[in-house]
Amino acid sequence: MISRITDSEAVVMRVLWEAGRELSITDIRKSLEETTDWESSTIKTLLRRLVKKDVVQATKREVFYYKPLVTEEEYNEYITQDLIDRLYNGSAKNLVASLLDNKKLNKKDIEELRKMFKVGGNDE
Missing domain, CATH: 1.10.4040.10 (Penicillinase repressor domain)
Incomplete structure (x- = not known):
C-alpha cells in the first residue's frame, strides 16, 4: 500500500501527519494553499486515491474528515x-x-x- 503513494499524495500525507489529528477538506486545503496551487478538485482526487489505497481513512460527519492509517x-x-x-x-x-x-x-x-x-x- 505504501509503495503506491505518489509524490503528490505524499504532500497531502505530510499535511495529515503534521496535524496529528483528523482534518476536514477545508483544513487540508488551507494548509496546501501555502505550498501548492492545487484546486480543491485536485485535493479531493488525491484524498480519494489515498482512501482507496487504504493509507487514509475518511469519516463522514457533517463533512468528511481524514486521518492517516500509515505513520x-x-x-x-x-x-x-x-x-x-x-x-x-x-x-x-x-x-x-x-x-x-x-x-x-x-x-x-x-x-x-x-x-x-x-x-x-x-x-x-
Whole structure:
C-alpha cells in the first residue's frame, strides 16, 4: 500500500501527519494553499486515491474528515529501503559510501554517524 503513494499524495500525507489529528477538506486545503496551487478538485482526487489505497481513512460527519492509517515513520522507512534496494542493491553501506564520495555529508554528519555506529571506539 505504501509503495503506491505518489509524490503528490505524499504532500497531502505530510499535511495529515503534521496535524496529528483528523482534518476536514477545508483544513487540508488551507494548509496546501501555502505550498501548492492545487484546486480543491485536485485535493479531493488525491484524498480519494489515498482512501482507496487504504493509507487514509475518511469519516463522514457533517463533512468528511481524514486521518492517516500509515505513520510518517512507516512511510519513510519504506521509501528509504526502496531507494536502497533499487539504487544500491539493498546495501545501506553503498548508499553511505555514495554520500561520502559525493561530499553530501559534512564533518558534523560524519561524526554523528560515527557515534551512532560506535565506529573507531572500543565497541567495534
